[in-house]
């Protein structure tokens with residue numbers, strides 16, 4: 001797996017330090033409230049696990065699985081709900097946890113959905129942001145790292161379902177991509 005990586009962009013140490021900082025910021029931001037923290041599966045599962053351990057206010061958690069990339073490095077443009085939330089978001093303070101915002105299509109779809117279900121507030125924390133990929137106008141309230149215009153893998157991010165378990169974020173060697 002390591003042999004498929006051309007370049008490490010963000011090391012494990014850098015990731016862990018940033019997540020602790022985000023946890024501190026969110027703990028201050030949500031003091032006195034109990035947000036419903038929503039993990040956008042699959043990509044965000046590793047970030048979610050580390051982030052909630054760095055948050056000191058009480059949180060409730062739920063999981064939603066959506067997918068638009070499949071085995072491609074480009075969004076299909078169609079966001080598919082694979083698993084919906086188990087709990088109601090009505091009147092809740094929602095914190096959406098994403099691994100990456102690229103085109104912005106996944107999040108704009110999710111935010112619209114949660115608005116229609118009458119959440120009290122909706123904020124987004126994303127570990128990575130790739131502003132160069134954007135096709136819809138969308139910003140996260142909290143962002144870990146801004147990335148260059150390259151398809152990245154690791155720390156939850158996949159290419160064709162592989163590489164999610166790398167503890168760092170890197171760029172694959174070009175010969176690995178089939179498209």
Ligand SMILES: O=P(O)(O)OC[C@H]1O[C@H](OP(=O)(O)OP(=O)(O)O)[C@H](O)[C@@H]1O
Pocket residue numbers: 040041042043044066067068069070075098099100101102103104105106107158
């Ligand atoms: O801003 P966008 O262009 O919509 O891209 C971001 C989304 O794409 C990826 O999910 P993917 O569809 O690959 O599903 P996965 O999390 O199961 O890998 C990633 O985890 C984000 O959820």
Ligand SMILES: [Mg+2]
Pocket residue numbers: 043069070157158159
């Ligand atoms: Mg993916």
